[in-house]
Every structure is written in structure tokens, then in C-alpha cells.
Amino acid sequence: GNSVTQMEGPVTLSEEAFLTINCTYTATGYPSLFWYVQYPGEGLQLLLKATKADDKGSNKGFEATYRKETTSFHLEKGSVQVSDSAVYFCALESGGNTPLVFGKGTRLSVIA
Amino acid sequence: NAGVTQTPKFRVLKTGQSMTLLCAQDMNHEYMYWYRQDPGMGLRLIHYSVGEGTTAKGEVPDGYNVSRLKKQNFLLGLESAAPSQTSVYFCASSGTKGVSPLHFGNGTRLTVT
Numbered sequence: 001g002n003s004v005t006q007m008e009g010p011v012t013l014s015e016e017a018f019l020t021i022n023c024t025y026t027a028t029g030y031p032s033l034f035w036y037v038q039y040p041g042e043g044l045q046l047l048l049k050a051t052k053a054d055d056k057g058s059n060k061g062f063e064a065t066y067r068k069e070t071t072s073f074h075l076e077k078g079s080v081q082v083s084d085s086a087v088y089f090c091a092l093e094s095g096g097n098t099p100l101v102f103g104k105g106t107r108l109s110v111i112a
Numbered sequence: 113n114a115g116v117t118q119t120p121k122f123r124v125l126k127t128g129q130s131m132t133l134l135c136a137q138d139m140n141h142e143y144m145y146w147y148r149q150d151p152g153m154g155l156r157l158i159h160y161s162v163g164e165g166t167t168a169k170g171e172v173p174d175g176y177n178v179s180r181l182k183k184q185n186f187l188l189g190l191e192s193a194a195p196s197q198t199s200v201y202f203c204a205s206s207g208t209k210g211v212s213p214l215h216f217g218n219g220t221r222l223t224v225t
Contacts, residue, residue, distance in 0.1 A: 034212065043116070043202050043216025044155075089155065093212050097162045099145060099170065100212060104154030 002027045006090050013080055013110050017087035021075040023064075023090035033057075033066055033073040034091040034100070044085045044089060047075075080110045114138050118203050118217035125193045125224045133188040133220050135203030143207045144186035145170075145214070146178060148199040155202070161186055193224045 007022040025031065032051045036044040048057035053068035063078045073090060090103040116137045125131055135144065145160040147170075157170030161180040175197060177189045186205075190197060200221050204214040 032212065038213075040136070041218070043204070043218050045216065046213040049213070097143070099157055099160055100214060102155045104152070 002031070002090050002092055002094050002098075002101045003085040004090050004101055006088075006106050008104075008106070009087075010107040010109055013108070015082055015110055015112050016079045017020070017086075017110075019075070019077040019080045019108065021088055021090075021108070023073045023075065023103060025071050025072075025073065025090075025092050027092055027094055029094060030068075031095070032093040033064070034093070035062070035064055035075050036089040036102075038087040038089065038105070042085070047088070080093060080108070082110045082112055084108060087111045116203055116205055118201075118220050120220060121218070121219050123223070125222065126192075126215040127194060127224060129193050130189070130191050131193065131222075132190075133201055133203075133222075135186045135188070135205075135217060137184055137186075137205040137215070137217065139205060140183070141205035141207055141215070143205060143211075144180065144202045145206075146176070146186065146188045146205065147202045148172065149202060149219075150199050158188065158201075169206050193222075193223045198222060198224045 026060045034049045035047040037047045038044045048059040048068035050057040056065045064075045087105045089105045091100045119134045146158040147155045156172045160177040164183040179187045203217045204215045
């Protein structure tokens with residue numbers, strides 16, 4: 001079946017450091033891929049998405065590229081801020097009415 | 113614009129008690145979902161609905177029931193609460209054009225003692 005694997009956290013970085021959170025997937029067909037972010041005390045919200053191979057999703061300085069050859073969708077940001085501290089979830093949509101499949105989440109803490 | 117609203121925000125139950133969590137969305141979405149979030153386990157899908165009057169089981173449905181009598185509401189019931197159901201519960205909705213993106217409520221923190 002479809003699955004998403006994320007790097008385990010927590011990840012702790014200093015402000016202005018470079019961020020990578022790895023995400024790989026297993027799926028049949030051509031899924032759409034997403035990153036969701038959960039700030040403390042809130043529900044998840046969509047951060048970015050990519051719907052086909054080689055697409056790059058971007059938002060708020062974050063980027064992720066849909067790599068079909070490596071079945072990956074790694075999240076990157078060049079310079080993190082304290083306000084980026086949150087839990088990040090990678091997710092996959094395989095089409096039809098099938099619910100999204102989420103990774104287990106990666107907690108990021110950014111210290112000043 | 114309220115989006116997805118969950119009530120209550122917090123609740124403490126004793127083992128064996130029952131309760132209903134209410135989720136309401138004002139975006140005319142077809143799809144609605146109930147998840148639970150536990151440390152180290154990520155999000156796990158309990159039940160979902162692809163339209164008014166329909167429900168389907170997710171990954172961890174045991175001990176829960178749901179109803180979608182109105183398009184805007186999705187109720188999650190616990191008939192006999194157990195300590196293993198202590199968790200944070202999230203409702204989400206999506207789709208005028210499919211299952212994504214999901215719009216989440218802010219969660220209900222449930223403790224069963």
C-alpha cells in the first residue's frame with residue numbers, strides 16, 4: 001500500500017541555519033505530494049504541494065521538489081527563523097476518494 | 113470565516129463514560145475526516161466521510177462511531193471511553209475538487225482517567 005516515511009526528529013537548529021527534512025514515499029501510480037505544518041496548539045495547515053514529477057512547491061521560504069526517480073519530496077529552507085518552530089508532516093494523495101497518507105511528523109525547534 | 117470548528121476544546125472523561133465530539137465546517141466541503149494524534153504516532157485516521165450520509169472506516173476505527181447527517185457536520189462518538197483513547201482529536205475537511213488540501217480544526221484534547 002501507499003506510505004510516507006519522514007526523518008525522525010526532533011531537529012534543533014540555530015536561527016539562520018539551513019533546514020532539510022527528508023521525506024520518501026511508496027505509491028502506485030502518480031501521487032500528489034504535500035507538506036503540512038502544525039504550529040503549537042493548532043491544527044495542521046498546508047505549507048506547499050507538488051502534483052507531478054519535477055514540480056517544485058514553495059511557500060514562506062520553504063521548498064520541496066517532487067523527485068520520482070528517488071521517490072522523494074524533501075523539505076528545505078535556506079535560513080530558518082524561531083517562528084518556523086513547528087511539526088512538519090509529509091503527505092501523499094493517490095487519487096479518487098482515498099484519504100491522504102501522512103508521515104509521522106518531524107518536530108523542528110529553532111533557537112535564537 | 114470560521115473554517116473548521118471543533119467542540120469541545122478540552123474534555124476529561126472517566127473510563128466507561130460516553131461523549132460526542134462535534135466538527136462543523138462552513139466551506140461546503142464534501143469530505144470530512146477524524147484523526148487522532150499521539151506522541152510518536154503521527155496522525156492516524158479514525159473515520160471519514162465522502163459526502164452527506166456516508167461514512168467509512170480509517171486506520172483505527174475501533175471504539176469510535178461517526179455520523180454525517182448534515183453536510184456541514186461530522187460527529188465522532190465514544191460509546192464507552194477507555195484510557196487508550198486519551199489523545200488529541202483533529203477534524204478536517206476538504207474538497208470541492210477532491211481530497212486535498214485538508215483544512216483542519218484546532219483539535220480537542222481528551223483525557224480518559
